[in-house]
Amino acid sequence: MPSLFSRRIALLAPTALLALGGLGTSFLAHASPASDALQRLQGETWVNRSFALSDLGIGDTVLLNGFDSRQEFYLPVPRGLALAEASIDFSGRYHKAEGGSTSMLLTVNGRPVQARRIEAAEGDASQSLKVDTGVARSANFVRLGVQWSNNVARRVCELERSTGNVLAISPETRFNYRFNSGALTSLADAWATLPARPVLLVASRNLSKTSYDSAWRLGVALEQANRRVQIQAFPVAGDIVDTSGWQVPAGLAALPAFAGLASGNARYELKNEAEVGALLVLGATAASGDVLVADAALRQQIAKALEALAVQFAGDADAARA
Structure with missing residues (x-):
């Protein structure tokens, strides 16, 4: 305290x-x-x-369900202030109704920190991610990127469409740090x-x-x-x-x-x-x-x-x- x-x-x-x-x-x-x-x-x-996406005004679950869906979240931090013990508690679930290859990639400030192949029909996608600390940042945010990729067997005229494979990102995804x-x-x-x-x-x-x-x-x-x-x-x-x-x-x-x-x-x-x-x-x-x-x-x-x-x-x- x-x-x-x-x-x-x-x-x-x-x-x-x-x-x-x-x-x-x-x-x-x-x-x-x-x-x-x-x-x-x-x-x-x-x-x-410590604050969640819901504290930033994102009150609803964010759904990714395309062949190559991407979403970035900008998590505010003090500009020029070194952080300590910073982490992101990514919270989400996946639902896989179609076959083929499905993967999830999580990045922090553009750097890959977690890659996962999705095999089961349903499961927990939650991960704890470390954020680089000890260096004062020129930007006043930390950027969390989520990429949801599906290579399903059937495509209609090669047009982009929603798939039955969905990643649900919880608004309770949380960013923690000390200063x-x-x-x-x-x-x-x-x-x-x-x-x-x-x-x-x-x-x-x-x-x-x-x-x-x-x-x-x-x-x-x-x-x-x-x-x-x-x-x-x-x-x-x-x-x-x-x-x-x-x-x-x-x-x-x-x-x-x-x-x-x-x-x-x-x-x-x-x-x-x-x-x-x-x-x-x-x-x-x-x-x-x-x-x-x-x-x-x-x-x-x-x-x-x-x-x-x-x-x-x-x-x-x-x-x-x-």
């Missing part, structure tokens, strides 16, 4: 400005398990991204790395006119950028958060504010301000969002949550300073 300090974009409404960066300060030299854990959280700058947020150099780059369904965080369900206007404008801009925005209020005691898949560092798990979040319960009810502060330190989207309207009200809530958490570090001078 990337930390709050490494991957946030903040909007300070008309009362301030749109700015990159986090809300924390540098941690001092570590000398305790808790301060060690806090320093590691600060140093975590890797961000995971180092420390390599971002501009707001435009950061905007391009937002997830398909970003969380727009606001101070509460009751906003000032100025903050409401900022949230509305941001929501429109995100929708126009083909993002399906989710507007969420900053969490308070009594709210329920989803902790599925969370990993709380061992150096923090013993503290009361983190113990509940590390309990293993998929849905956890926040009990106090200190637990909200723990969400912030862990970089949970529920408390920090992907884009936030950082007005005075939100800043005050963040400060209160972190101050409540700091009380629990009273016996650990290094962690308290952090």
Whole structure:
């Protein structure tokens, strides 16, 4: 889970400005398990991204059923940013009603990565494809190519026609990658790395006119950028958060504010301000969002949550300073 300090974009409404960066300060030299854990959280700058064809607006199954059918998909990536652990989970099924030779070829950026001869009448065509990483790309997309070829015994006057051999490409075909947020150099780059369904965080369900206007404008801009925005209020005691898949560092798990979040319960009810502060330190989207309207009200809530958490570090001078 990337930390709050490494991957946030903040909007300070008309009362301030749109700015990159986090809300924390540098941690001092570590000398305790808790301060060690806090320093590691600060140093975590890797961000995971995953989106399906359906997130790009391709909601229906794509069918290939000609003698030589080809389809290319352009998967957006940040221009000039090196990717890590990039892969494509190609998802599809084939149905073969006619005889002859049938094959499927998958390419990434024009390079063949998977070739398969189709023999059975029906089956799963899904494949996991690796994408070259480590090199900054001049283009802002990765190109997935699919070629479906049929050499059936019977052709009518050699005219192109549909065959009974069909490849069905699922809209759940998925592209996954990681990137180092420390390599971002501009707001435009950061905007391009937002997830398909970003969380727009606001101070509460009751906003000032100025903050409401900022949230509305941001929501429109995100929708126009083909993002399906989710507007969420900053969490308070009594709210329920989803902790599925969370990993709380061992150096923090013993503290009361983190113990509940590390309990293993998929849905956890926040009990106090200190637990909200723990969400912030862990970089949970529920408390920090992907884009936030950082007005005075939100800043005050963040400060209160972190101050409540700091009380629990009273016996650990290094962690308290952090």
